[in-house]
Amino acid sequence: APGEPVFVPRNASSAEDDGWILAVWYDAALNRSEMVVLDADNFAGAPVARIKLQHRVPWGFHGNWVSAQ
Incomplete structure (x- = not known):
């Protein structure tokens, strides 16, 4: 199965849908x-950004978000 999407909040006090969803297609x-990169408040909308890779990311790849603070 593909990796799970990761939610990245806009800031530490953000609402549940105030941030971005990172996913691998x-x-x-x-x-x-x-x-x-999808806007969490507009999940069905067009991506905010697309980072096209020259290779396949293996199934099961996953990650997490760690704040720099």
Whole structure:
């Protein structure tokens, strides 16, 4: 299964939907993945950013968000 999306709050006091969702998409036709950044308040909207990779991110890849503070 693909990795789980990660929620990144806008700041420490953000509401539950005030931030971004980071997720990895896989394109089987190209055998490549991309990281997408979605607005958590508009999950169905177009991605805020797309980071297209030149390789496939393996199934089961996951991560977490750690604040610099």
